[in-house]
Amino acid sequence: MSTSINSFVANLSFLFTEKPFMERFAAAKAVGFDKVEFMFPYDYDLEEIKLQLKSLGLELVLFNLPAGDWGKGERGIATNPERKSEFRSGVRKAIEVAQKLDVKQVNCLVGIRSPGMEEAELWKTLVENISYAADQLQEHGIRLMIEPINHYDMPGFFLNTTEQVIRLIKDVNRPNVFLQWDIYHASRENEDLLKILSDSIAHIGHVQIADQPGRHQPGTGAIDFQTLLTELKKAGYSKAISLEYVPEPDTETSLEWVKNYSL
Numbered sequence: 001m002s003t004s005i006n007s008f009v010a011n012l013s014f015l016f017t018e019k020p021f022m023e024r025f026a027a028a029k030a031v032g033f034d035k036v037e038f039m040f041p042y043d044y045d046l047e048e049i050k051l052q053l054k055s056l057g058l059e060l061v062l063f064n065l066p067a068g069d070w071g072k073g074e075r076g077i078a079t080n081p082e083r084k085s086e087f088r089s090g091v092r093k094a095i096e097v098a099q100k101l102d103v104k105q106v107n108c109l110v111g112i113r114s115p116g117m118e119e120a121e122l123w124k125t126l127v128e129n130i131s132y133a134a135d136q137l138q139e140h141g142i143r144l145m146i147e148p149i150n151h152y153d154m155p156g157f158f159l160n161t162t163e164q165v166i167r168l169i170k171d172v173n174r175p176n177v178f179l180q181w182d183i184y185h186a187s188r189e190n191e192d193l194l195k196i197l198s199d200s201i202a203h204i205g206h207v208q209i210a211d212q213p214g215r216h217q218p219g220t221g222a223i224d225f226q227t228l229l230t231e232l233k234k235a236g237y238s239k240a241i242s243l244e245y246v247p248e249p250d251t252e253t254s255l256e257w258v259k260n261y262s263l
Helices: 021-030 046-056 081-101 119-138 162-172 183-188 193-203 225-234 251-260
Strands: 008-011 035-037 059-064 105-108 143-146 177-182 204-209 241-243
Touching: 021 035, 021 046, 046 059, 046 081, 059 081, 081 119, 105 119, 105 204, 119 143, 119 162, 143 162, 143 204, 162 177, 162 193, 177 183, 177 193, 183 193, 183 204, 193 204, 193 225
Parallel strands: 008 035, 008 241, 035 059, 059 105, 105 143, 143 177, 177 204, 204 241
Antiparallel strands: none
């Protein structure tokens, strides 16, 4: 059986970027997507997003917690002991947005390590912040994803590997904290993808895909997605998989790969 496009989530921060943001929802629906995600909602009109979702029958499955000043190169603040208050304020803001847009999971980018601070202090701060976020989100039935980012694309990012995130999940010890498994980042870190599936499937809450190298659609790089997606399904992952890739040459052409894969 060929794979249906509605088995996937359209990441609107990566796909349909030739269109203005608010037009991407309709573009995703037009090619068959039922689910979307994007990085940050905070600078957009939430009422307009809500209208797009409702009128098109789309589900918003995920967005990120506030991550500091993105334009100045910040990629999260969860490890910084001097910004705990700001982090906690961001959690409250994310809950408000999630409730408004009916979103049941959010992702945390933990940030680039602060220079001059001991590893132990950064880790302690991270555990405290993630524990706080998990508890607050749990009160509203929201799951928290933690995403490792490869050290090539984002030098200095505090969590690079699946192993590091699993350690964090165990230290935090909250039932609603999961790994956001971006297969592109894991492959860039030369991780054994099938071993992660066999060892850590219980911790995987959300999956994103892009081929490697290049971060384009499956079939443009070296990852065996036919085997990987089949094994992911066999392992018990039943949620939609996010397409977080840079489309080549454009979004609609890039989606041809879906026809070549079966689950």
